[in-house]
Amino acid sequence: MTEADGHDGFQSATTAFLDWLQSNGATVSSKIQLADLRQHHRGRGVLATEDMSEDEELFAVPRTAILTTETSSLPSGIKERFSDPWLSLITVMIHEYQQGSASAWEPYFAVLPSTFSTLMFWSERELEYLEGSAVADKIGKKSADEAFKNKVIPALRGHEETFKINDTSDEELLKLCHQMGSTIMAYAFDLEKPETEQQKPDNEEWEEDEEESDSLPKGLVPMADMLNADADKNNAKLYYEEDRVVMKSIKPIKAGEEIFNDYGPLPQADVLRRYGYTTKNYEKYDVVEISLDLIKSVAKEQQKLSEKDIADRTTYLEEQGALEDGYDIAHASNIETEQFPEDLRILLNILTASKEDFDKWKRKDKLPKPDLTSDSQSLLYTILVHRRADYYFDIAADDFPSVADDRRRDALSVVRGEKLVLQEAADAVQEQLRGTNQSSTGGKKRPMATFDEDSREVRKAAGKRAKHSEK
């Protein structure tokens, strides 16, 4: 440890990691630096120290230095125990971690995190800040706990000597499983095969490639996982070669700029769930999930449908392979996904159709067109009002960036982003309704109150109050 470390060993861990990387055959460009970005709340990150052009090699890591079930020293027979790539990698990571200095990856583990801000580690109280967002149901703590307790821990206990866990309690092992699982979630890569031939723009080829990617093994790629990300600010990309993986710039990068990877076009909620942070740049990918249950209950009331009507219509859609448990509403500007998914529009048109129309489609084995009818627009508006009522009103003030508590601030940012998606969707539907009402005489009168007012009414009627200080 040196003075420059601030006595916490951060810099010496970085230096030891870089030395280890090179001794394992990696090459690192002299134009980049693995930097301490803790004052920006980004841990380590990679910065350019000189100007770089597009397609320059930033670093290359031999495949042998990537931690996978294949490269780990865990005896075969144990490591092949799980068909799930996630559980296999957790097991080999625990093995290497427990070996301490006997592990070939020790200096690498020293720069990997042992604590996380991902939603898995938020308290009940902290998760309340996310009230309304569907992300709270996607954390999967219960199913992870079950898999760890029923599968991983018994496998470890079956080889206590090998894993060096004789003195480790089940509780500590569960913690280790979560530490490794969360590291994989935020750091691991799906290891693609080498790019040998150019992909042909032939449909069959693409389908095969997609199926292949589902079964790709996971691995921890030292150094590649030191790159942070900020939505579409990515300026580097990992390329998979036969014996090594290579990080290359994909655009010119100026000295001093951060080198960003691409974690995907994720909504803020998912960035927070998987990576434990969020930034404004992810806001454009925000979505709001509307559950099928909500749609059914609003349709029942507004369209005066019986339980049987709803069941008939949704069952028909299910038979047609067009029914989902939930539908994501997105920003109109989101080029990755439609603002109102086609399956949702078809569902709404089915739910608002006359019995005669529904019977006719059924007879012909057809689905309605996805263009929303004015009744469907009106139903959609009411659904949006009800969905908005799931979120609190008075807390997420626009000055959320000034909130000191990181988790609360990130949660407010997620909730605010999702409310914006709903507001924009409601505005779009109202606009469409205005259009249809003007061009037809039979359309429903568009609601007079604002979207917020309508939702507040619903929230009040349902007796919902945020558990934390809603006025």
Ligand SMILES: C[S@@+](CC[C@H](N)C(=O)[O-])C[C@H]1O[C@@H](n2cnc3c(N)ncnc32)[C@H](O)[C@@H]1O
């Ligand atoms: C693949 S690692 C990147 C290296 C990481 N900064 C480190 O020090 O180990 C992913 C983690 O980096 C952090 N991170 C990545 N991008 C970030 C950003 N734009 N802002 C804040 N934290 C970020 C998050 O903690 C995330 O879980």
